[in-house]
Amino acid sequence: MALEQLPASEFDSAELDDSLMRAAGSPPDGMVQLLTPDGERTGHELYGRYAEDVDGDALRSFYRDMFLIRRFDTEATALQRQGELVMWVPLTGQEGAQIGSGRALAPQDYVFPTYREHGVALTRGLELSHLLRRFRGISHGGWDPREANFHLYTLVLAAQVPHAVGYAMGMARDQRLDPSQPAGATVAYFGDGASSEGDVHESMVFAASYDAPVVFFCQNNHWAISVPTEVQSRIPLANRAQGYGFPGIRVDGNDVLAVHAVTRWALEHARAGKGPVLIEAFTYRMSAHTTADDPTKYRVSADEEAWIGRDPLSRLEKHLRATGAADDAFFASLAAEGDELAAKLRADVQAMEPPTFEESFAGVYAGPHALISEERAFHRSYEAGFADTEHITEDNAKEAGA
Structure with a gap:
């Protein structure tokens, strides 16, 4: 049931703020925003300086990343529908949160994704087709x-x-032992649904106790599959950080510039040995949870339509056009580049082959393992017990001819 359909008395002020944002397009108090839905660039007392060096060239590159990863997502969805992938996990609507945060990372930082961080993978330079190996069913990893x-x-x-x-x-310990190496941090990506898991609570306890250099990055896309955020938490998720004793920031997740600035600050804070940070990127999953999901069963179209106006790509496009930082030729060239990416992706996926017998066993452990050797021997013996099917087929054909 949509939030607007329920009486205000059933929600606290945080949920009413969310409702107002959906209705009017303005961020609730305390939410960081540097680019309005109309494409107007604004400032922020604390985080604004972390976006001062983001010029027209950088913003065009942000847009390019968001555009290409959406094109990738569209093609991957089509490949699944056509039987080329077992399943797919779309990200449409969350490009601003992923590209903005991913572009804030330093080479020495380490990312721990869920299964939807395709945009972050792009910013780290991964070959996008490698992401599809697991969803093709031919690998437990892919890279x-x-x-x-x-x-x-x-x-x-x-x-x-x-x-x-x-x-x-471990990174903090290594850096203490060898101060000459650059300080790094980890980023743990998860969704609003995962924030209800005990693993997240226990992780925040440990991170706070040991001042671990980790940024908890929660993409609050409003739906834990079919469960809305207001059922999961009575307060903004970023407020939970107070209970653990470290900073929590709520940022407009569809504002790539604000996400970038906030993540830069958080990573700087963590790398400096000041402990963890929780970022709640307030966004919206425009597509299904996975291709096995039907969001029309639990979501109303009015909510989706309200969020279309805050689309991270159209927001940045408005700004680029209004400031003269990009023209029709720029967007046309991107469309062509996206089509090339999609064609290459399709060719790469269709050329993927399942692992051989030996590869399947060899990839379980890094080195030899007695149990795996035993299982390999058993499987070889099992296969050897079957008759030569090719020979039988030939004999049957001869008998039929006689």
């Missing part, structure tokens, strides 16, 4: 996390969050 400091996708809800804290604690 080497060490190559771009971007961990494998985590399908178990919130399981990546304690990993991010532990890794951050």
Whole structure:
């Protein structure tokens, strides 16, 4: 049921703020915004300076990343519908949160994603087709996390969050032992639904206790599959940070500039040894939770239509056009580039082959393992017990001819 359909008495002030934002397009008090839905650039007392060096060139590159990852998402969805992928997890509507935060990362920082951070993967330089290997059903991973400091996708809800804290604690220890190396931080991405998991609570306790250099980045897209945010929390999710003793920031997740600025501040804070930060990127999932989901069963079209006007791409496009930072030729060239990306992606996916027998067993552990060797031997023996089907087929054909 949509928030507007329920009486105001059933919600606290935070939820009413969300309702007002949906109705009027303005951010609730305390939410950081540097680019309005109309494309007007504004300031902020604290975080504004972290966006001062973001000029027209940088904003065009932000737009390019958001445009291409949306085109990638559209093509991946089509590939799943056509039977080329087992499942797909769309991100449409969350491009601003992902590109804005991803572009704030330094090379030494390490990302722990869920299964939807395709935009962050793009900013880390991953080959996008590699993201589809798992969804093609041919790999448990798809890439080497060490190559771009971007961990494998985590399908178990919130399981990546304690990993991010532990890794951050290790990074802090290594930096203390060798101060010559650049200080780094981890970023743990998760959704509003995962924020209700115990893993997130325990991770924040540990991070606060040990001042771990980790940024908890929650993309509040309003729906934990079919459960709305107001059922999950009576307060803005960013306010939870107060209970653990570290900063919490609520940012307009459809404002790529504001997300970028806030994440830069948070990473600077964490790398300086000041402890963790929680960012709540207030956004909206415009598409289904996955291609196995039907959002029309629990969402009303009025909510979706209200959020269209705050689309992260159209917002930045308005600004680029109004300031003369981009023209029709720029957007036309991007459209062509997007089509090329989609064509290459489709060709790459259709060329993917399942692993061989030996590859399936070899990829379980990093080195030899007695149990795996035993299982491999059993499977070989099992396969050897079958008759030669090719020979049988030939004999049957001869008998039929006789």
